Amino acid sequence: MLSKSEIKYIQSLFQKKYREAENSYLIEGPKIVDEALKSAGTVVKKIFASTNWVHQHQLLYPQIQMIAAADFELQKISQLKTPNQVVAIVEKPTRLRPDAMPLKSLTLVLDGIQDPGNLGTIIRTADWFGVPQVICSPDCADIYNSKVVQATMGSLFRIPVYYVSVPEWLSTQQTEILGAVLDGAPLKKIKPVKTGILIIGNESKGIRADAARFITQKITIERTGNAESLNAAVATGILLSRLK
Structure with missing residues (x-):
């Protein structure tokens, strides 16, 4: 059983300001929780x-506190229309600055991607194509928003995902910078980028x-x-499939 204070605390993490204050966020569902438990750099609290x-x-992960909850309690702490059978509190990783440009790889920069579903799908797509890091402008959706987390x-x-001033970061880079625009060279004529x-x-x-x-x-x-246009996540997938 969950106490009222536990339910209130978990519900507070629905909001960005409390996620930042507690340095924690929520994940839901067997697949995502299993991924977190198997991830060496992820701290499940x-x-x-x-x-x-x-x-x-419980026997597989004895170091992690697990609390059995009734269906009605899981419904109270879930952000999904159909509550999952497991919700976890995860510690936000400490990431100060983006890594130096990795050799033989393509870094993805997102300028103002505000739709949570798009951002999550882009991160998942980047993972599929082996992108080493994603740089986000400060006004991109919060990666710890529940819709972003689920979509990833x-x-x-x-x-690793970093929030920095995009122009400032780009000004320090000495490499080819490609931009997806409406008046650019046709993608089919662009060679893969090392x-x-x-x-x-x-x-x-x-x-x-x-x-x-x-x-x-x-x-x-x-x-x-x-x-008229392509969804940002769909466009990212098409571009990476050609450039990687």
Whole structure:
């Protein structure tokens, strides 16, 4: 059983200001929690789950406190329409500055990606293509927002994500910088990039001028149909499949 104070504390982590104050966030669902437990760099602080789930996992992870919760309690601490059988509190990792540009790899820079579902899917896509790190502008969605966490499907534990001033960070980089725009060179004519940066802009406004001035190669996904634009996450997947 969960106490009222435990329920209140967990519910407080629904909000960004309390996640920052407590340096913690929530994850939900067997798959994501299992991913977190297996991730060497992820600190799972406490787990609340169905009795069956606790019985199946307690002996495997004796160092982690697991509390059996009733269905109605899990419903109170879940942020999903259909509550999962397990909710965990995870410690936010300490990440001060992005790593130096890794050789033979493509770093992804996100400028104003504000839709949580898009951000989570982009992180998952980056993980699939082996992107070593993701740089976000400060106004991107919070990676610890529940919708972002769910959309990453565990990739959040493998890819470091940094929030920095994009123009300031780009100004320090001595490498090829590609920007996804509407008036760029056709993607099919662009060769794979061994070392470089790919900038993806806001879903409706694109890459802002203060970041766009650092672009050394504008690229675009040629349209053959009638849709006005592509979803940012879909566009990222198409671009990475060509550039990586």
